[in-house]
Amino acid sequence: xxxxxxxxxxxxxxxxxxxxxxxxxxxxxxxxxxxxxxxxxxxxxxxxxxxxxxxxxxxxxxxxxxxxxxxxxxxxxxxxxxxxxxxxxxxxxxxxxxxxxxxxxxxxxxxxxxxxxxxxxxxxxxxxxxxxxxxxxxxxxxxxxxxxxxxxxxxxx
Numbered sequence: 001x002x003x004x005x006x007x008x009x010x011x012x013x014x015x016x017x018x019x020x021x022x023x024x025x026x027x028x029x030x031x032x033x034x035x036x037x038x039x040x041x042x043x044x045x046x047x048x049x050x051x052x053x054x055x056x057x058x059x060x061x062x063x064x065x066x067x068x069x070x071x072x073x074x075x076x077x078x079x080x081x082x083x084x085x086x087x088x089x090x091x092x093x094x095x096x097x098x099x100x101x102x103x104x105x106x107x108x109x110x111x112x113x114x115x116x117x118x119x120x121x122x123x124x125x126x127x128x129x130x131x132x133x134x135x136x137x138x139x140x141x142x143x144x145x146x147x148x149x150x151x152x153x154x155x156x157x
Contacts, residue, residue, distance in 0.1 A: 014045060016116040018052035023142060025112055025131035031100070033064070034091035035124050038082050040074035045124050047074075050116055057090065057111035057128055059101055064090040066113055066126065090126060100130065108132050 021027070037045075044050065049072035057066050065087045073081045092100075103109055115127040134142070 014048055014116075014118045016045075016048065016050050016052060018055065018112065018114055020053050021112045021114050021129070021131065023134075023139060025110070025129075025133055026138075027112075027114065027129040027131050028109075029103075029130040030114065031092060031096055031128050031130075033126050033128055035066075035126055036089040036091065037124055038080075040077040040080060040082050041071050041088075042124055043077075044071050044074045045116065046118060052113045052116060055113045057113065059104070060087075062097065062101070064092060064097060064100065064111070066090055066128075069113065069116075090128070103130055 051070040053070075055066055055069040057064055059065075067087050068085055069088060070084050071082070073084060100111060104111060110131055110133070111128055112131045113126050114129045117125055117127070119125050
């Protein structure tokens with residue numbers, strides 16, 4: 001039996017997408033990772049004040065970090081506020097980290113954040129993807145497919 005979400009639950013569902021990632025890359029594998037955040041960062045995310053447009057993931061040692069992810073300073077924060085663009089550690093299990101580390105050694109593969117969301121338990125999660133960059137003609141094909149889909153939806157109405 002499906003349960004209906006209350007307006008309060010629907011309001012609390014935060015999903016911040018990286019639209020540029022699907023346009024710039026072919027997404028091969030997707031993973032969901034936890035984030036190490038400070039108190040003011042999670043409050044800003046819950047307000048929807050985050051941006052993934054320029055973000056990318058990098059290995060430092062055997063740990064995976066996300067760089068250039070912009071989380072705005074919390075408006076009610078005091079001297080405890082966080083810097084907007086700092087490296088944030090991603091929490092994955094060792095097997096997934098090893099697999100990703102081996103795969104990005106291949107030429108042309110990278111790890112990009114796709115979506116930042118807050119799960120029902122109130123924890124911030126980052127959906128990341130192993131990706132291969134698109135060529136210019138691939139991007140034109142993506143634009144054509146998107147336009148065709150939009151035209152189909154207009155005709156259905």
